[in-house]
Amino acid sequence: MIDSTTAHSNEAKFLHTVRESLVPGAKEVRQKKDFLHIFQKTDCLQSVERIQQRNDLDFVNLIASFKENCTPLNLGVHRVRNLYEAGEWITQFARSAEPEFDIEKHIIQHAHPDTHELQLWKRLANDPITVHTTFTEDTEIAEKTRASFIGITVADWGIAESATLVQVTAPSRPRSTSLVPSIHIGILRKNRLLANLAEAYAMLQHNGINSSFTFISGPSKTGDIEAHMVHGAHGPREMHVLIVE
Amino acid sequence: MKPSTISYTDGAKAGLANATLQKSLKKIQNGFGKKAMRHWQTMTDSDLRPRAKARRMQTLEHLDIVLAELAEKIREHGGHVYFAATAEDAVRYTLQVAERNKVNKVVKGKSMTSAEIGIDPALQNAGIEVVETDLGEYIIQLAEDAPSHIIAPCIHMDRFQIGKLFTDKLGHEYSDDPPTLTRMARKSLREKLLSADMGITGCNIACAETGQISLVSNEGNIRMSTTMPRVHVALMGMERIAATFDEHRELLQLLITGATVQKLSTYVSFVGGPRHEGDPDGPEEFHLIVIDNGRSKILADPEFREVLACIRCGACLNICPVYGRIGGHAYNSHYCGPIGAVVTPLLNGINDHADLCKGETLCGACKDVCPVENDLPRMLSALRHKLAYGDKYWQVKPYNRIEAAGFKGWRKAISSRKAYNMLLKVGRFLQKGRIAENGMISSMPGPAGKWTRDRDLKPLATETFTERWRKHHSSRKMEEKS
Numbered sequence: 001m002i003d004s005t006t007a008h009s010n011e012a013k014f015l016h017t018v019r020e021s022l023v024p025g026a027k028e029v030r031q032k033k034d035f036l037h038i039f040q041k042t043d044c045l046q047s048v049e050r051i052q053q054r055n056d057l058d059f060v061n062l063i064a065s066f067k068e069n070c071t072p073l074n075l076g077v078h079r080v081r082n083l084y085e086a087g088e089w090i091t092q093f094a095r096s097a098e099p100e101f102d103i104e105k106h107i108i109q110h111a112h113p114d115t116h117e118l119q120l121w122k123r124l125a126n127d128p129i130t131v132h133t134t135f136t137e138d139t140e141i142a143e144k145t146r147a148s149f150i151g152i153t154v155a156d157w158g159i160a161e162s163a164t165l166v167q168v169t170a171p172s173r174p175r176s177t178s179l180v181p182s183i184h185i186g187i188l189r190k191n192r193l194l195a196n197l198a199e200a201y202a203m204l205q206h207n208g209i210n211s212s213f214t215f216i217s218g219p220s221k222t223g224d225i226e227a228h229m230v231h232g233a234h235g236p237r238e239m240h241v242l243i244v245e
Numbered sequence: 246m247k248p249s250t251i252s253y254t255d256g257a258k259a260g261l262a263n264a265t266l267q268k269s270l271k272k273i274q275n276g277f278g279k280k281a282m283r284h285w286q287t288m289t290d291s292d293l294r295p296r297a298k299a300r301r302m303q304t305l306e307h308l309d310i311v312l313a314e315l316a317e318k319i320r321e322h323g324g325h326v327y328f329a330a331t332a333e334d335a336v337r338y339t340l341q342v343a344e345r346n347k348v349n350k351v352v353k354g355k356s357m358t359s360a361e362i363g364i365d366p367a368l369q370n371a372g373i374e375v376v377e378t379d380l381g382e383y384i385i386q387l388a389e390d391a392p393s394h395i396i397a398p399c400i401h402m403d404r405f406q407i408g409k410l411f412t413d414k415l416g417h418e419y420s421d422d423p424p425t426l427t428r429m430a431r432k433s434l435r436e437k438l439l440s441a442d443m444g445i446t447g448c449n450i451a452c453a454e455t456g457q458i459s460l461v462s463n464e465g466n467i468r469m470s471t472t473m474p475r476v477h478v479a480l481m482g483m484e485r486i487a488a489t490f491d492e493h494r495e496l497l498q499l500l501i502t503g504a505t506v507q508k509l510s511t512y513v514s515f516v517g518g519p520r521h522e523g524d525p526d527g528p529e530e531f532h533l534i535v536i537d538n539g540r541s542k543i544l545a546d547p548e549f550r551e552v553l554a555c556i557r558c559g560a561c562l563n564i565c566p567v568y569g570r571i572g573g574h575a576y577n578s579h580y581c582g583p584i585g586a587v588v589t590p591l592l593n594g595i596n597d598h599a600d601l602c603k604g605e606t607l608c609g610a611c612k613d614v615c616p617v618e619n620d621l622p623r624m625l626s627a628l629r630h631k632l633a634y635g636d637k638y639w640q641v642k643p644y645n646r647i648e649a650a651g652f653k654g655w656r657k658a659i660s661s662r663k664a665y666n667m668l669l670k671v672g673r674f675l676q677k678g679r680i681a682e683n684g685m686i687s688s689m690p691g692p693a694g695k696w697t698r699d700r701d702l703k704p705l706a707t708e709t710f711t712e713r714w715r716k717h718h719s720s721r722k723m724e725e726k727s
Contacts, residue, residue, distance in 0.1 A: 018309040030309055039488055141526070162509040174624075192603070217507075225399075233427060233466065234465040
């Protein structure tokens with residue numbers, strides 16, 4: 001393995017070559033503090049304030065726009081009044097949907113107050129369907145995720161313009177829940193809806209950037225064989241968003 | 246896989262003769278190419294492209310500082326950053342990471358940089374199984390072929406060929422139904438994705454401010470490759486970076502519009518380090534390899550620095566009339582189309598790839614469709630200039646001295662009326678008997694024969710305009726006077 005000192009001198013040499021290409025003959029390393037203008041951020045506070053002041057009519061419009069943009073993505077969108085109704089919807093759905101890779105039906109859901117309120121384990125207690133939750137203490141999350149045909153996540157934000165869910169990684173909210181199961185169901189609270197990508201960037205920046213997050217817009221797809229659109233390339237082949245009002 | 250080693254002319258002929266390729270190229274160009282062009286013309290934020298370009302150039306001009314910042318931030322996240330001056334350095338480092346982690350199986354997300362540095366054969370020689378996971382790239386890998394488009398690698402193959410390939414290589418029952426074929430690949434690749442020890446990806450756009458790389462895909466294979474294996478190695482051409490999160494957003498939008506005119510690709514993932522404590526998934530180790538491999542030489546030349554602003558969306562392929570006919574294989578490079586015609590000679594030798602810049606038409610469509618408004622036609626002309634006159638910095642030998650001498654003579658001839666008239670007479674004499682029924686010359690002797698090999702030449706007129714004027718109108722002046 002390359003030890004840290006070698007890596008360090010290697011880096012210095014590399015960056016020296018880059019600097020030589022830009023300012024030939026410069027002796028000193030160029031420091032960030034002398035070039036702060038290239039890292040100048042636009043102030044996200046203004047956008048955040050505007051977002052936080054949205055009223056009911058604004059959200060009606062955002063929901064309509066989100067819904068409209070779901071159609072071309074083959075992304076199912078359903079409006080529910082509360083999490084109780086969302087739980088009802090998922091229960092019905094899970095009973096009729098068929099697993100793709102296994103015979104048994106398993107569901108995995110993010111450990112989140114909102115999924116707790118769905119009360120799926122109670123609702124499905126008499127069904128041959130097992131519900132798992134991604135609690136940090138559980139050491140078998142990976143196996144349970146692989147066995148599941150439905151993955152349920154709670155989106156941090158939704159972007160109306162592109163019908164996108166923003167999913168920030170956290171210890172009890174692993175990345176694979178929205179990826180490995182054949183069907184992904186995303187729960188999105190109405191007041192988490194944003195208009196466009198710029199607003200999503202502003203909110204992410206405002207809340208502090210985690211090292212990992214993902215934008216998800218619809219089920220996985222490919223057009224690699226004769227540009228024929230097929231859903232379910234490697235990720236979920238089916239996706240639904242439940243907008244909770 | 247390596248690109249083919251046939252000549253540009255032979256590659257072009259093969260491309261023209263491939264009916265599947267012709268059909269797909271037409272489809273892609275009529276779809277993506279025209280749509281992207283329309284999008285730029287009708288978008289409300291018409292300043293987006295020039296604004297993004299200006300910021301992109303500013304970032305490139307401070308690349309040393311921006312890269313240092315990225316490395317620092319990624320190390321803060323617990324990731325490793327390695328700076329590779331050459332392809333060999335990058336390969337050696339990757340092999341060391343693989344060896345240390347006892348890697349047996351590598352899954353790859355589509356990355357042209359990985360092809361540029363030749364990582365696949367190196368890993369395979371070390372006894373490691375390498376699996377491409379983008380469906381198109383997987384098909385190409387099974388067929389031991391080379392990709393022919395940046396975002397649609399197997400457009401030169403049809404469903405029947407792919408069906409046969411899956412039967413031969415994977416033992417599936419034959420099908421030529423795209424959904425069935427996709428399901429077959431999904432099943433085989435899922436197994437690989439869930440059992441691999443290491444994922445290798447490229448990097449669409451890194452962001453120095455947040456210390457992340459971002460990866461774009463529709464299939465989800467890149468998310469799989471960066472989530473399931475124990476180790477993630479990301480290969481990044483050193484220019485693929487935005488200084489700020491804001492700059493990143495604009496480039497991301499431009500990239501996706503340029504590539505597929507989607508509002509957002511299905512998946513855009515941001516990663517900047519290994520899994521955090523308590524995360525049940527994500528890699529235990531994250532390595533970013535920043536690669537120079539000839540890019541600093543381009544950066545140092547103000548004439549070509551602009552080409553590093555490219556975000557590899559492939560829009561220029563979707564509009565170029567030359568690429569649209571000959572396809573990607575003729576370019577003999579991992580980078581094809583107009584962008585390849587500029588980047589390939591600069592990375593791999595201008596003399597060795599002399600045909601590429603001369604094959605393009607300089608029509609300017611690539612510049613019009615480019616999300617960062619790269620002036621590719623200007624750079625293609627600059628390359629031609631270097632080929633004509635030689636260049637010390639790029640070690641270019643004048644391509645064809647006979648041609649150069651010919652043009653020198655031509656310059657003399659057309660600056661003297663007498664010499665020009667004489668040449669005309671000689672020309673008219675020589676073309677006698679060579680004019681075919683369609684009124685065109687279809688063959689010329691000696692080296693001039695190359696010109697008429699694939700096209701006809703219009704013969705010289707029997708009289709020039711001056712000669713006709715003299716004959717018919719020279720008396721007019723006097724008539725007017727009288």
